[in-house]
Each structure stands twice: as structure tokens, then as C-alpha cells.
Amino acid sequence: MAERRSHRDLRWWIAGAVVFLATFAGMVLVGGVAPDAATAGLSVAAASLVHLVARLFSVAEALARSEAEAVAMAGTGLARSTYRELLEEKRRVLAAIKELDFDHAMGKLSDADHRSIRARYERRAAEVLRALDEPASLHPWARALAETGRIPGEPEGGTAATEPSTPLRACPSCNGANDADARFCKHCGEKLAT
Amino acid sequence: MPISTLGTLAVVLVFLSCIATVAFSVRGVLLRSERWVEAGVQALHATFAAAAFASALLVYAFLVGDTSIQYVAHNGDPAMPVFYKVTAFWGSLDGSLLFWVLLSSLFASLAVAANRHRHRELIPHAVAVLGIITGFFAGLIVFMKNPFEPFLLEVPSKGRGLNPLLQNAYMIVHPPSLYLGYVSMAVPYAFGMAAMITGQVDDAWQRSVRRWVLFSWLFLGVGLVLGGLWAYEELGWGGYWAWDPVENAGLLPWLTCTAFLHSVMVQERRGMLKVWNLVLVIVSFLLTIVGTFLTRSGVVQSVHAFGEDPALAWTFGAFMLVIVVASFGLLVRRLPLLRSRGEMESIVSREFAFLVNNWLFLSAALFVLFATLYPTLREWAGMFVEWAARRWPATFGGIEPPTRVTIGPPFFNHWMRPVGLALLFLTGFGPLVAWRRTTPANLVRQFRMPLVVGSITIAVPAAFGVDSPWGLACFGLCGFTFWTIVQEFVRGVAVRRRNRPQPVWEALLGLFVRARRRYGGYMVHLGVVLMFLGFAGKSYDLERKVTVHPGETVQLGKYEVRHDGLRATTDWQKDMITADLTILRDGEVVAQLHPARWWYFQMPEQPTTEAARYMTIAEDVYAAMQDADMTTGWTRLALFVNPLVNWVWIGFVVMLIGGLVCIGTRREQLTDRVGGGHRG
Known part of the structure; x- marks a missing residue:
């Protein structure tokens, strides 16, 4: 849905550009006005007026929505943001560990300090990785979104992403859920038949 | 419908839209309703759309020359080139307020769109704060x-036309650049406030704002340096920074932003200085408002401008008071949450260097602020004493009322020089010491070579006859800091090549790619060193004020300046008198200079000075004409040799590139999202 919204934003921008060109061309060709800076200025004003109307419409639209709908829209964002934030956190922690090692190699950190700070970051990295690998720790929608690109309850064939959903498979030894193409169980490490 | 009516409607719409933004967001928070929160966000975007419409109308009014609008009549002129007609939009007070609103709502809209799904809980609060700030200016x-x-x-x-002093390339870029810097500070402030209101005072809000602070810092820097360059080329007194109140107003938030950019690293690494970082963001924002206030109300230059528009000044004063009370009130309420995780372990540590750096930056900002306002404060005190003496003659009758004094550049230079040099020292010292603590052996290893280089850069200029202790100290510290940066790069490359054999250039590039912030920061430091090299040159400059007739030659250090004659010319907007000077060195001609004086038809009582200079990497020969008589041909000239001055501009460009490296791109995160994981 976020994509849909950004597509709509893009449409408004395109509409603005079209209005600008149409006003400019109309005034020059039909109205017989000189194609000078003032005409361009007026066309910009016309385009921004269209943009303004679109924006006011968005406000009205947001208010006209029911609370449940608004929550549903926000929910996708929330789920997605949790997942994204985890990814970002992972990147940050790994980068911090690399930087720490680099500092140590350049002699700016004593061995003891290096060990203790690195241990702290490693713990954090482990937590993040586990959270990322553990679908249960995510909001159900986030899991569905991360795996299928759709949120549950959204009608099929809508304008949203229509990626086919990948079936999950259970691990024979621990019964944990794994991706269809997984070769090892991500919970217990057991080899899975391919 | 006339443009004036339509435009007025548009600005009213901006104002209403701000009110709606705040009301929707607050309601959304109170009811915990996503619907109202979303409406608030959309209203914020609508505010920008309305501001864009109003701005487009004003620009159109200038282009078409609609003199029924007072602002256009006062600032527009049909004869002006299109470029100046567009920039006349922000050329004067009323329009620049609209420009403020346009930028403020644009940044608010961009920042909220970028963080909409990242920090959901912060959003409605940040939106409300941004709405209030934009709404205040829209209300004005x-x-x-x-x-x-x-x-x-x-x-x-017919319009009167844009102030001719502003019809200059630097002056077109300089004010909007400062403006961009000022206005973009509202975003970090709004997120900081949102963090305090929600109680989520961990590092999340800072991740959203660090780039904005960098952005603000960059644009303030560009604005300040362009202002300096303009003063150097246009004002004709041979220097670039005179501690003018309006320029100081731009310097103040720049100083606190710099402090924030450093101290935020301490919070990231050690979980310390949380309160301090919030204070810095609040103070920086406050100083941008103070800056806008100082430039717009005319309080500092003369008390008369204040008398002309007391309402505006009082409104600004009230707004600043609200910001101070609200921000610091919240801060005090959230103090328990802001306790730091780590503590200072040693004086010889990175944290401590950062802390001293912060104290210096903040005290420099407070000093400049106080010294800028001191003449005005004294004048107000004088007015108060006079009033009190009339009211209570018995008590106040005998007191001599304080009068306005002038605080000149020497006073500022006297106090700021040591602060600047201390900061330069920290620039070299800080990056080399370790976090937490540094062992003596390590200290010796890190500082042996920089100290040697620093000593050489003191000894060499001293041997060439530089005798100013400040100048020598500055050269020495430049050498010291320069070498620490070189050493960092050399060691970084060595470590990368030890980990994996690779060519030097690849390792160097790798440093910038992998540790963008750190090595971008070093580049900024390198720029600072080069700028200080330029400042150091000031310690052995040369100045001569002479009156010469055509044909005469005067000696200026190792140069000779020959007066070849005067020319009087006229173009569409001004009369000009130009002097032709020839610069000789050892009898050889090195350059022709043409300093001039221009009398604009609009303001013949205020001629402008057009300085001319012969630029080399080592020094400038700078000539400005102060007066000329066409009948007798005598010309009063101010001649300068300004050593190393161009390094100030070169250093700034290096600093700018370093800053851009720090801002960087978001490419890494995109690959993460697409690839679904971190590689390496």
C-alpha cells in the first residue's frame, strides 16, 4: 500500500507537469500570448494550484476513511517498519563491529577494551539476527508481508503486489516453519530433503 | 480576480492548513486515532502545496510587473533581468517570510514523508511541532x-527595483543558502521534541535527524563563506569577516550544529551526553530563530529599526520565549529517562576531547551572541534608566544612563583567536586518542610525528621573519593537525592492505566507502586546517592607503603599483569610475587591476566599491578605490597584500566535499532491502 500511495504521489507530479505544459501551450497557441517568463510563471502557478487541490483532496480522503481502514493502512507500514528497522539495526551493528576491529588494528583501543566492547556488540547482533530469523517474533502481518508481499485479508488481484505466496514447510525433526526452498532448518540445523 | 486577492487567499490557506495540521495531529494523539494522525500528515503536505501556490503567484506578480501589489512595486522593476525578478521574491522582509514558510513546509513535508513508516510514534508529535513553527511564520x-x-x-x-547591492551573483546565493540552513534546523528540533514528548529518548530520533543537521550545517557554511567572499570583493576593506551582527547570526547556529555533530558520536558509541545533545538541538534551533529575528527586525544595527516595527520584534520575542519554556520544561521533565549509560573514565580519551570541543563551541557561540547583543542591551538599559529617572528622580536621578557602544572586530578577534586555536588543536588531538583511555606508550606512538611536523611549521615561518606569536602558533597547529590527518589515512590504508593485499588507491577508496562518516569527517578537518592556514596569513599582511595621480608608482611590499589612468562609463543602471592599475614585480608586469566605484541611479548617495585583486596561491594583491576626482585625476587607493587568503576558499571547498561524503547516499540500505541481507 505504501507503494500504491507513492505511485499516486508520482501521478500527481505527472499531472502537475501536464497542467503546466497544457497551460503554457494553451496560452501561447490559443491565447496568442508571448512564450515569455511571465507565461511560464503563470503556468507554474496553475500547476501548483492543481497540486494544492490534490493535496486538499488527500486530507479530505484521510478524514473520510473509517478508523479501521486507517489502522489497516498504518498496520502495513508498522509491520514493514519493524522488519526494516531490524535490517537496518543489523547493518548498523555489523558496521560498528567492523569499525571497532579497524580501530583496534590501528591501535586506538586496548586489547581488553576491544574484547569487552566487541562482546557487547556481538550479543546485540545475535539478538537482531535471531529476531530476523524468527518469524514468530514479527507481527503476523509483517511475516506475511515479508514472505508473500501481501497482507492477509487484502483481496486478490487488486492493485497490490500479486506475488504468489510461497508455501512453508515444516522441519521433520523440530517441526519449525521453513521456506520452501530451504536446505537446512533455520531452527535446529537439520538437513532438509530437497 | 486580481493576484493580490488570490495571493492573500493562498497565504490565509497556508495559515489555516497549519492550524489544521496541528489540530488533527493533536487529536490523533489524544484519541490514539490513526485516521486523525494520517489527516494531520496530509494537512502538512497540503500546507506545502498552498505555500508553493502562494510563492508561484508572487513570482508571477514580479514577472508580469503587477505594481498594484505594494511589495512588487517596492522591489520589482520591469527593466530588471528575469533572474533578478525571480530572486526579488525573497529580496525584502515580507517576501522572505513567505520564502521561509515555503522552505519550512517543504522540509517538513520531505522529512515526514521519509520517516513516516520508520518512527511511527514520533510522527504525529513531530508533525504538530513542525505545524506550529510553520504556522507562526504563516501567521506573521x-x-x-x-x-x-x-x-x-x-x-x-513603475517599481523601484531590487536593492542594487543585492544584484550580485554572491548576494543571490548567499541569503537563500543561509535561509536553507536556518529553516532546515526545524526538522531536527521537531524530532527531538517528539522524542521527549513520547519519552522515546533513545538513539532512534537521532538517526532521523543527523543528516538534517549535516544538511543545515553545510548550507549555513556555504552561506557564511559566500557572505565572506562577497564582503571581500565588494566592500573594499581588504578582509572577509568583520563580525558583523548579521553574519554572526549565521555563525551562531553553525557553531552549535558543529558541536552537535561531534557529541552525537559520543552518544552513539558510549551512550553518554543524551541531555547535552537535546540541549544542543534546542539551542541550535533557537539560534536560527534568533538569527532570523536579528536579520529581519533590525534590532542590532539600530534601535530605530526596532522602533519602526516593534510589533514584529515583540511577536518574535514571545515566540522565542515559548520555545525556551516549552523545550527546557520538557527536558527537565524527561531528565530521569536521559541518564547516561557510561561514564568518563579518563581525561586522555576521545570522549573527553569531544566534551572539551563541545564546551569550546558552545562558549564561542554564547560569547559571540552576547557581544553581538551587548550594544543593544546597553542601549535598552540606558532607555530604562532614563525612564526610571523621570519616574523616580530620587533613586535613579544620579545614575548616568549607559550609552550605546560599538564592539569592533578587534574585540572579537582578541577573544576568539585562542578559542579557534584550541579547537584546531582538538581537531588534531581528538581523532588520535582512543575511546575510554589511552596508554602513555600509545600516546607517544600517535603524536611523535605530528609534533615533529608542527615544530617544523613553526620554525620555517619564523626563519622567514613571521614574528606574530598567534601567527606562529596557528602555523604550528596547522602542521600538527595536518600530519595527524595524513597519519590516519596512511595507517588506515596500511591496515586495509594488511587484511587483504590491494593497490593503494583501492584501499584509499575503500576507506571512504566503508567508513564514510569517519573519513568524510577527516576531509572536513583537512578543510578546516587549510582555512586556518588562510587565517594565519592574516598575521603578516600588508596595508597601504595612498593618494596617487595617473603615472605615479607606489611600492607595496615586493610589488609596485602603477596608476595608468581613470575611466568614466555608464550603463543601464549606474555610473562607473574605474582606475587602471598595473602591478609589477621586479620590474616585470604581472597583472592589470581595475578597481572601481559605482553610483546606482536608484541610490546615488551610496556608491559601491568594486575591489580588484591579483590572485595567486601564496597571496592576493588587492586594490580598492576609495575616492577619485575625474578633473585632477587624483585617486585614493587602499592597497593590500593578503598572504594565503585564497586558502580560506580552497579549504572551504575541501570541507564542503567532506561534508557531502558524510551525508552520502542511501545506496547501502537499498541493497540491503533488495538483497534481503548484509553481505560481507
Whole structure:
């Protein structure tokens, strides 16, 4: 849905550009006005007026929505943001560990300090990785979104992403859920038949 | 419908839209309703759309020359080139307020769109704060300074034109650049406030704002340096920084931003200085408002400008008071949450270097602020004493009322020089010491070579006859800091090549790619060193004020300046008198200079000075004409040799590139999202 919204934003921008060109061309060709800076200025004003109307419409639209709908829209964002934030956190922690090692190699950190700070970051990295690998720790929608690109309850064939959903498979030894193409169980490490 | 009516409607719409933004967001928070929160966000975007429409109308009014609008009549001129007609939009007070609102709502809209799904809980609060800030300026426009105000009685047929002093390439870029810097500080402030209101005072809000602070810092820097360059080329007194109140107003938030950019690293790494970082963001924002206030109300230059527009000044004063009370009130309430995780372990540590750096930056900002306002404060005190003496003659009758004094550049230079040099020292010292603590052996290893280089850079200029202790100290510290940066790069490359054999250039590039912030920061430091090299040159400059006739030659250090004659010319907007000077060195001609004086038809009583200079990497020969008599040919010239001055500009460009490296791109995160994981 976020994509849909950004597509709509893009449409408004395109509409603005079209209005600008149409006003400019109309005034020059039909109205017989000189194609000078003032005409361009007026066309910009016309385009921004269209943009303004679109924006006011968005406000009205947001208010006209029911609370449940608004929550549903926000929910996708929330789920997605949790997942994204985890990814970002992972990147940050790994980068911090690399930087720490680099500092140590350049002699700016004593061995003891290096060990203790690195241990702290490693713990954090482990937590993040586990959270990322553990679908249960995510909001159900986030899991569905991360795996299928759709949120549950959204009608099929809508304008949203229509990626086919990948079936999950259970691990024979621990019964944990794994991706269809997984070769090892991500919970217990057991080899899975391919 | 006339443009003035339509425009007024548009600015009223901006104002209403701000109110709606705040109301929707607050309601959304109170009811915990996503619907109202979303409406608030959309209203914020609508505010920008309305501001864009109003701005487009004003620009159109200038282009078409609609002199029924007072602002256009006062600042527009049909004869001006299109470029100046567009920039006349922000050329004066009313329009610049609209420009403020345009930028403020644009940044608010961009920042909220970028963080909409990242920090959901912060968003409604940040939106409300941004709405209040934009709304304040929109309110000023609607109720006090409407740029669309029409003439009520008779309409003049021709505009007066943009102030000719502003019709200059630097002056076109300089004010909007400072403006961008000022206005973008509202975003970090709004997120900081949102963090305090929600109680989520961990590092999340900072991740959203670090780039904005960098952005603000960059644009303030560009604005300040362009202002300096303009002063150097246009004002003709041979220098670039005179501690002018309006320039100081731009320097103040720049100083606190710099402090924030450093101290935020301590919070990231050690979980310390949380309160301090919030204070810095609040103070920086406050100083941008103070800056806008100082430049717009005319309080500092003269008390008369203040008398002309007391309402605007009082409104600004009230707004600043609200910001101070609200921000610091919240901060005090959230103090328990802001306790730091780590503590200072040693004086010889990175944290401590950062802390000293912060104290210096903040005290420099406070000093400049106080010294800038001191003449005005004294004048107010004088007015108060006079009033009190009339009211209570018995008590106050005998007191001599304080009068306005002038605080000149020497005073500022006297106090700021040691602060600047201390900061330069920290620039070299900080990056080399370790976090937490540094062992003596390590200290020796890190600082042996920089100290040697620093000593050489003191000894060499001293041998060449530089005798100013400040100048020598500055050269020495430049050498010291320069070498620490070189050493960092050399060691970084060595470590990378040890980990994996690779060519030097690849390792160097790898440093910038992998540790962008750190090595971008070093580049900024390198720029600072080069700028200080330029400042150091000031310690052995040369100045001569002479009166010469055509044909005469004067000696200026190792140069000779020959006066070849005067020319009088006229173009569409001004009369010009130009002197032709030839610069000789050892009898050889090295350059022709043409300093001039221009009399604009609009303001013949205020001629402008057009300085001319012969630039080399080592020094400038700079000539400005102060007076000339066409009948006798005598010319009063101010001649300068400014050593190393161009390094100030070169250093700034290096600093700018370093800053851009720090801002960087978001490419890494994109690959993460697409690839679904971190590689390496």
C-alpha cells in the first residue's frame, strides 16, 4: 500500500507537469500570448494550484476513511517498519563491529577494551539476527508481508503486489516453519530433503 | 480576480492548513486515532502545496510587473533581468517570510514523508511541532507582513527595483543558502521534541535527524563563506569577516550544529551526553530563530529599526520565549529517562576531547551572541534608566544612563583567536586518542610525528621573519593537525592492505566507502586546517592607503603599483569610475587591476566599491578605490597584500566535499532491502 500511495504521489507530479505544459501551450497557441517568463510563471502557478487541490483532496480522503481502514493502512507500514528497522539495526551493528576491529588494528583501543566492547556488540547482533530469523517474533502481518508481499485479508488481484505466496514447510525433526526452498532448518540445523 | 486577492487567499490557506495540521495531529494523539494522525500528515503536505501556490503567484506578480501589489512595486522593476525578478521574491522582509514558510513546509513535508513508516510514534508529535513553527511564520504573513498587500489608493506605474547591492551573483546565493540552513534546523528540533514528548529518548530520533543537521550545517557554511567572499570583493576593506551582527547570526547556529555533530558520536558509541545533545538541538534551533529575528527586525544595527516595527520584534520575542519554556520544561521533565549509560573514565580519551570541543563551541557561540547583543542591551538599559529617572528622580536621578557602544572586530578577534586555536588543536588531538583511555606508550606512538611536523611549521615561518606569536602558533597547529590527518589515512590504508593485499588507491577508496562518516569527517578537518592556514596569513599582511595621480608608482611590499589612468562609463543602471592599475614585480608586469566605484541611479548617495585583486596561491594583491576626482585625476587607493587568503576558499571547498561524503547516499540500505541481507 505504501507503494500504491507513492505511485499516486508520482501521478500527481505527472499531472502537475501536464497542467503546466497544457497551460503554457494553451496560452501561447490559443491565447496568442508571448512564450515569455511571465507565461511560464503563470503556468507554474496553475500547476501548483492543481497540486494544492490534490493535496486538499488527500486530507479530505484521510478524514473520510473509517478508523479501521486507517489502522489497516498504518498496520502495513508498522509491520514493514519493524522488519526494516531490524535490517537496518543489523547493518548498523555489523558496521560498528567492523569499525571497532579497524580501530583496534590501528591501535586506538586496548586489547581488553576491544574484547569487552566487541562482546557487547556481538550479543546485540545475535539478538537482531535471531529476531530476523524468527518469524514468530514479527507481527503476523509483517511475516506475511515479508514472505508473500501481501497482507492477509487484502483481496486478490487488486492493485497490490500479486506475488504468489510461497508455501512453508515444516522441519521433520523440530517441526519449525521453513521456506520452501530451504536446505537446512533455520531452527535446529537439520538437513532438509530437497 | 486580481493576484493580490488570490495571493492573500493562498497565504490565509497556508495559515489555516497549519492550524489544521496541528489540530488533527493533536487529536490523533489524544484519541490514539490513526485516521486523525494520517489527516494531520496530509494537512502538512497540503500546507506545502498552498505555500508553493502562494510563492508561484508572487513570482508571477514580479514577472508580469503587477505594481498594484505594494511589495512588487517596492522591489520589482520591469527593466530588471528575469533572474533578478525571480530572486526579488525573497529580496525584502515580507517576501522572505513567505520564502521561509515555503522552505519550512517543504522540509517538513520531505522529512515526514521519509520517516513516516520508520518512527511511527514520533510522527504525529513531530508533525504538530513542525505545524506550529510553520504556522507562526504563516501567521506573521497573514496578520502583519502580507506580501500581497495591494495599494489602496493610487497605483504607481513603475517599481523601484531590487536593492542594487543585492544584484550580485554572491548576494543571490548567499541569503537563500543561509535561509536553507536556518529553516532546515526545524526538522531536527521537531524530532527531538517528539522524542521527549513520547519519552522515546533513545538513539532512534537521532538517526532521523543527523543528516538534517549535516544538511543545515553545510548550507549555513556555504552561506557564511559566500557572505565572506562577497564582503571581500565588494566592500573594499581588504578582509572577509568583520563580525558583523548579521553574519554572526549565521555563525551562531553553525557553531552549535558543529558541536552537535561531534557529541552525537559520543552518544552513539558510549551512550553518554543524551541531555547535552537535546540541549544542543534546542539551542541550535533557537539560534536560527534568533538569527532570523536579528536579520529581519533590525534590532542590532539600530534601535530605530526596532522602533519602526516593534510589533514584529515583540511577536518574535514571545515566540522565542515559548520555545525556551516549552523545550527546557520538557527536558527537565524527561531528565530521569536521559541518564547516561557510561561514564568518563579518563581525561586522555576521545570522549573527553569531544566534551572539551563541545564546551569550546558552545562558549564561542554564547560569547559571540552576547557581544553581538551587548550594544543593544546597553542601549535598552540606558532607555530604562532614563525612564526610571523621570519616574523616580530620587533613586535613579544620579545614575548616568549607559550609552550605546560599538564592539569592533578587534574585540572579537582578541577573544576568539585562542578559542579557534584550541579547537584546531582538538581537531588534531581528538581523532588520535582512543575511546575510554589511552596508554602513555600509545600516546607517544600517535603524536611523535605530528609534533615533529608542527615544530617544523613553526620554525620555517619564523626563519622567514613571521614574528606574530598567534601567527606562529596557528602555523604550528596547522602542521600538527595536518600530519595527524595524513597519519590516519596512511595507517588506515596500511591496515586495509594488511587484511587483504590491494593497490593503494583501492584501499584509499575503500576507506571512504566503508567508513564514510569517519573519513568524510577527516576531509572536513583537512578543510578546516587549510582555512586556518588562510587565517594565519592574516598575521603578516600588508596595508597601504595612498593618494596617487595617473603615472605615479607606489611600492607595496615586493610589488609596485602603477596608476595608468581613470575611466568614466555608464550603463543601464549606474555610473562607473574605474582606475587602471598595473602591478609589477621586479620590474616585470604581472597583472592589470581595475578597481572601481559605482553610483546606482536608484541610490546615488551610496556608491559601491568594486575591489580588484591579483590572485595567486601564496597571496592576493588587492586594490580598492576609495575616492577619485575625474578633473585632477587624483585617486585614493587602499592597497593590500593578503598572504594565503585564497586558502580560506580552497579549504572551504575541501570541507564542503567532506561534508557531502558524510551525508552520502542511501545506496547501502537499498541493497540491503533488495538483497534481503548484509553481505560481507
